Amino acid sequence: MKALKIQNVEKTFGSIKVLKGIDLEIEPGQFLILVGPSGCGKSTLLNMIAGLESVSNGNITIGDRDVTHLDPKDRDIAMVFQSYALYPNMTVKQNISFGLEINKTPKDELEATVAKVAKMLQIEPLLNRKPKQLSGGQRQRVAMGRALARDPSIYLFDEPLSNLDAKLRVEMRSEIKELHQRVGTTIVYVTHDQIEAMTLGDVIAVMKDGEIQQFGSPQDIYDNPKNQFVAGFMGSPSMNFVPCDVKQGMNGLVLVLESGGASHELPVENGIEGLSEYVGKKVVLGIRPEQLTQVSEDKPDTMTIPCLIEIIEPTGPDTMVTARLNGVRTVCRVHPTAQSKVGELMPLQFDMSKAVFFDPDTEQRIY
Structure with missing residues (x-):
């Protein structure tokens, strides 16, 4: 059984076709990167997996369930946004536990989950602070903690590091990589940064103009690009x-x-x-x-x-x-x-x- 299966997915806004028949699938525990320049459709595809955008044509399957027309809350996904999307009036602990409270998780289980996630992300001293008292990197950890507390089938990351400075971006990249190796979760991660794509992904889908130009392992795409766009996009300095x-x-x-x-x-x-x-x-x-x-x-x-x-x-x-x-x-x-x-x-x-x-x-x- 595939963790995620996307079959001939299309998205149309009026007369403009943003996604032109996307096909891909990943195994449980794989880290999939959707990479490409601005406007290529990668964030639209992620939002369709999350249920935040409707599907014009095609099917999306998570595990053994067709989720094409399900609401986001019924898809068993957790999303980490570019803007962190933390509740400003809640403490770090309340932000992390909010989803668990909505699902009526027993209090002792909730406390244990928050403690486990806080320790994993090294944010234990921050649990009683509000988001405005945190740095960008700390806010990103809290956003990741809120997703991790949910324990969903798939984690969705929408350019989570783009608001961080260069040094912190490298540090957080390593932390996300280590987290995936430790927890072994299935992740779909959107970025326009090909360095992030090469270092984080098990598999990469390189997108351009609403189409997947190439799908494969980072090294295979780097060594064996199918066309000039992929060859020039992947690698720094470029080919x-x-x-x-x-x-x-x-x-x-x-x-x-x-x-x-x-x-x-x-x-x-x-x-x-x-x-x-x-x-x-x-x-x-x-x-x-x-x-x-x-x-x-x-x-x-x-x-x-x-x-x-x-x-x-x-x-x-x-x-x-x-x-x-x-x-x-x-x-x-x-x-x-x-x-x-x-x-x-x-x-x-x-x-x-x-x-x-x-x-x-x-x-x-x-x-």
Whole structure:
């Protein structure tokens, strides 16, 4: 039995179709991330799972129950909102226990649940405070505590960390990850932050314009994007896209790269049969910054090309250098000790083992 099953779900507002036939399912205990840019329909889909938005077409099943037309209170879900949605006139303890009181939970069980949740989230000293006396991170913990106290079939998180500063966002991300590992609950989590998606999710649904572009594990989506949108959206810094001519070389296919006023031929890894149809045409080379690095003898199966450096950005553990390949600015990840200067040529190694290729017109992956 699936924890959540969504079948051909559509949502229409007037003449505008916001969701265009969504299909996905997750196992009990899985952490599903709905990720995509603003306006892609991810929050609308979450609200439909919660029952806050009606379904124009299709079915939503939680466990063994069809909940498509049930009220939110009958769906056995708990939701954590972006705005925390705490009751300002109630203490932290009252906020956490409110749902239990509505369900007429016995007092001793209620007290035990609140104590357990408060200890789990390390908010025991805050139980008698009002929300206005709490920081953003503390309010978010209380909102999570209120959801955890319910013990539902599925937890729904709607961009819960977007109101926090960068440092606190990283800390809360780790806490949510640890909480999921400890409790083993089923979670559906909406975010536009692909770092959150990569670090938190067991499975990710990448959305664009009301459709799921790709569904799979974080690593599979990162390594094997189905199209140029997914490849560019997942990863920070994002994947480089370099238009290249494809030629038939002496030992196989090669890409023609121009850098620093000189032309170079870059061998293509064998096994991409679809590329043979593009000989004499252009393709888009998709290569991530970590595949363009300083020269290293530990990587024998690479090609070295001198590249003209335009920008140098130290980040601490790495340095990002920007070179121009075929007229396109390309970000490369090098070691901080690598010798590089703006305006000079730097030899860079191209690791083509995980490079991907896209059709320049359809932006679909070439296999």
